[in-house]
Amino acid sequence: MGDWEFLQKLLDQVQEHSTVIGKIWLTVLFIFRILILGLAGESVWGDEQSDFVCNTKQPGCTNVCYDKAFPISHIRYWVLQFLFVSTPTLIYLGHVVYLSRKEEKLKKQESELRAVHSKDPKIEQALAALEKKMSKIYMTESGRLKIRGALMWTYITSVICKSIFEAGFLVGQWYLYGFSMVPRYVCKRDPCPHQVDCFISRPTEKSIFIIFMLVMGLISLILNLLELFHLCCKSLLSNIKKVSGPAALSQDTFVDDMVSSPYAPKHYPFLPMAESHAPSYQTYNKLSSEQNWANYRNEESLALGTGSRPLSDPYPPQPAEASAPEEKPGSRPGSSASKKQYV
Structure with missing residues (x-):
């Protein structure tokens, strides 16, 4: 079937820059599709042509009937499917590597310019241009790229392409072979002299394997659609926050201006809780x-x-510390x- 280690190493790097649903999709692709196909596929489909027997001795009749029954081998068809489905993910990985290298290059240029310690306007303009370019590359605190901006659109495009390839190969498999393997195949094709019956080895086992691969393909397609919906909602929410951000900021500024008025605070000494009640x-x-x-x-x-x-004096003289007398009629x-x- 070929060596899948190189493809697995590349797709492992994609997991570091994928969503949760994308990581589940990669797990399904590795364990339930590539691994199962590598371990059991060849043992099930290894005798596909050798055990394809027709009830005729006409030379070349068996070969042409096999070619008509199996335009492409199931194993090769699934390998081709995995390569097509993985290609958009590898393109996304290339974009991630490009942005990572670009970010490292910009940081190096910035450190070189800051090491000059000069107030030259040209250097300040170059630093401002570098900071503007670096602001378009979203990084986390751990140094990994965030799925935002241009990287977000690349990721969404890759998911759309994966969904199209998955659906296309599922439809193609149904069109070529159906969802089961019949034990007898009727062939009528030159150079066969008449209608010939051909027989397929282990049809039930092959039918179970076909159904399993179809179910895994449907699960991968559903995961791609869920991830596409998640990414669209995330992108929509981020755009709404960008639009509503300046409006909320202006509203908060208006409220602050209303609260901090330029007039001096007024005192009401006759209120019960006023501080100047006793002197008044x-x-x-x-x-x-x-x-x-x-x-x-x-x-x-x-x-x-x-x-x-x-x-008579109703108000006899009192000491200065004495309190004021009560008012009499x-x-x-x-x-x-x-x-x-x-x-």
Whole structure:
């Protein structure tokens, strides 16, 4: 069947730069298709032509009937299928290697320019151009390439090509052989003198092997379609984030401008939780006490002018540390002495 080690080494490198579904597809390709075909394929199909027997002794009749029954051997058909299906993946691997080498080359040029330690405008322009080129190559923290930008489109194209090849070879196998192997094949072709019956060895075993390879091909096709759907959704979400990113940034800037207004903060001292509540209350008590003393002196002078008995001092002198006295009804302008004076 040939040596598959070189192809397996190449496809192993693809696993490092594939999605989870892509890694599952490679596992199915290696273990359930290439490995099974290499171990059991030749033993099952090795006697395909030698045990193909027809009920005639006409020279050349058996060969032409075998050619008509099997236009291409199943083993060679599946090998050709694996090569076609793996080719888009190898092209994607070539793009990965190209970007990796390009990124290393740009880093080397950047380190050489930064080692100059010069403020030449040409060097700064060259550094800016290198940084612009490196920004188009998306790398992870571990140094591996991210599936973004041009690499994303290469990966999507490779998955589409794999899906087309898988579907095409499945249809071709159904068209050439069907889904089972019949034990008797009827042939009518020159140089056979008449209709000839030809017999195939181990048809049931071969039919089981054909069905197994068809099922593996269908699973690979479904995995390719799922991966294509996953990549399209991922690309769509990234584009939506790019479009909505500047709008959200401008909205946040507008909110920040509204919150940080240029006006000084206002104080409300009469609110219960205000810090300046106590000083305002003390100022209010001081003004009220001075007004009461003024009213008392006014009433006393009016009483002396009319010859009545002077009023007793309702506010005896108090020490300076004492708190302000409570307001009494006699200290107001509506007292009895003021009423008599006005009468």
